[in-house]
Amino acid sequence: MRWLNLFIMLLFAVLMLYATTGLPGHADPQAPANTHVSPTYIEDTIKDTHTPNVVTSVLADYRGYDTLGETVVIFTAGLACVLILMKRKGNDKTTLSKHHRSDHM
Amino acid sequence: MIKQHYQSIIVQTICSLLIPFIQLFALYVIFHGHYGPGGGFQGGVLLAVSIILQRLYLGIKISHQKFSPRLAMAFAAVGLLIYGLAGIIPMIFGGSFLDYGNLPLFWVHDAERRALGILIVEIGIGLGVFGTLVLIFDNLVGERW
Amino acid sequence: MVVLDLFVSRYVYFMTVVLLAIGLYGMLGKRNLLKKLISMNIFQTAIFLFFIEGATKRGGSVPVVDELIGIEAAKYINPLPHVLILTGIVVGLSLTGVALAFLLVLYRAYKTLDDRAIMANMKENLE
Numbered sequence: 015m016r017w018l019n020l021f022i023m024l025l026f027a028v029l030m031l032y033a034t035t036g037l038p039g040h041a042d043p044q045a046p047a048n049t050h051v052s053p054t055y056i057e058d059t060i061k062d063t064h065t066p067n068v069v070t071s072v073l074a075d076y077r078g079y080d081t082l083g084e085t086v087v088i089f090t091a092g093l094a095c096v097l098i099l100m101k102r103k104g105n106d107k108t109t110l111s112k113h114h115r116s117d118h119m
Numbered sequence: 120m121i122k123q124h125y126q127s128i129i130v131q132t133i134c135s136l137l138i139p140f141i142q143l144f145a146l147y148v149i150f151h152g153h154y155g156p157g158g159g160f161q162g163g164v165l166l167a168v169s170i171i172l173q174r175l176y177l178g179i180k181i182s183h184q185k186f187s188p189r190l191a192m193a194f195a196a197v198g199l200l201i202y203g204l205a206g207i208i209p210m211i212f213g214g215s216f217l218d219y220g221n222l223p224l225f226w227v228h229d230a231e232r233r234a235l236g237i238l239i240v241e242i243g244i245g246l247g248v249f250g251t252l253v254l255i256f257d258n259l260v261g262e263r264w
Numbered sequence: 265m266v267v268l269d270l271f272v273s274r275y276v277y278f279m280t281v282v283l284l285a286i287g288l289y290g291m292l293g294k295r296n297l298l299k300k301l302i303s304m305n306i307f308q309t310a311i312f313l314f315f316i317e318g319a320t321k322r323g324g325s326v327p328v329v330d331e332l333i334g335i336e337a338a339k340y341i342n343p344l345p346h347v348l349i350l351t352g353i354v355v356g357l358s359l360t361g362v363a364l365a366f367l368l369v370l371y372r373a374y375k376t377l378d379d380r381a382i383m384a385n386m387k388e389n390l391e
Binding site for chain 1: 340
């Protein structure tokens with residue numbers, strides 16, 4: 015089992031190393047990710063939003079819908095924590111271990 | 120489980136001196152997000168860290184009196200509500216969803232209105248992250264509240 | 265020489281691959297559920313590092329538009345991966361919080377975090 019895990023890890027690493035040979039090199043200004051939409055964001059941010067920080071303007075304005083969904087995600091995570099760990103009044107037998115389970119059945 | 124406060128005068132003094140400065144820096148990070156590194160997420164995390172530090176050195180009982188977990192839940196919900204209202208109010212005034220150019224702030228320029236909309240949204244994100252992190256910490260510690 | 269050029273231009277990717285492999289090995293091989301969670305965080309951090317590496321440009325400044333530098337896009341690094349990773353970090357944080365809550369419930373119920381012991385206990389409870 016241990017050797018199988020090691021084999022899967024090495025296979026994954028070799029596959030990823032092979033994939034890196036097709037990626038653009040370090041700090042390439044002509045990489046596809048750097049030439050598609052991000053020049054528009056950088057050049058229009060002062061004109062559109064009066065916000066010099068491009069990260070803030072993209073986060074809250076150009077892609078505000080994305081950030082709204084993400085805020086909903088973290089709020090839901092907080093609510094999930096409350097609902098998982100909340101101790102209800104008068105019900106302390108929340109454990110699922112064997113003898114408790116057999117008591118209830 | 121954190122039952123009692125930490126019994127060392129050095130730790131207590133340093134923490135009580137440090138917490139206001141952490142909160143001030145958090146507010147700076149939130150409101151300076153337009154002009155430098157920062158924004159709602161980072162400022163919210165810093166605010167939450169100040170409350171968690173207070174929980175650690177004062178103990179659960181006293182710090183729950185100072186800042187209750189129910190208040191943290193209310194902060195998280197209010198943050199999300201601010202974000203949602205910043206999305207819906209422009210729809211009422213004839214724009215599309217989250218289009219801050221149509222916020223009802225008629226005395227400022229259109230692009231400046233967008234900057235104010237971004238500021239409102241960042242405050243909402245900051246409050247939401249702050250409340251959620253304090254809530255997660257309080258539940259993981261496992262005290263009854 | 266070709267291999268050396270390839271290494272110099274892509275060494276950050278290689279470090280990312282090492283971190284990804286460590287995270288994958290921990291998620292598959294470790295038996296303690298808390299160690300699995302830590303491995304998942306390592307995996308996540310490797311993905312963040314990969315995105316941030318993809319944002320860099322030669323001769324680029326931080327993406328805060330300054331009058332002294334000008335407004336050309338070639339003089340600033342790509343802001344889009346930073347935004348995606350900013351949201352990704354916070355989602356990872358809330359994911360870790362929920363996972364820790366589940367682990368706490370599991371530990372209170374079974375008094376262990378070993379996955380095989382928990383599975384054996386579950387099977388006994390079913391029978």
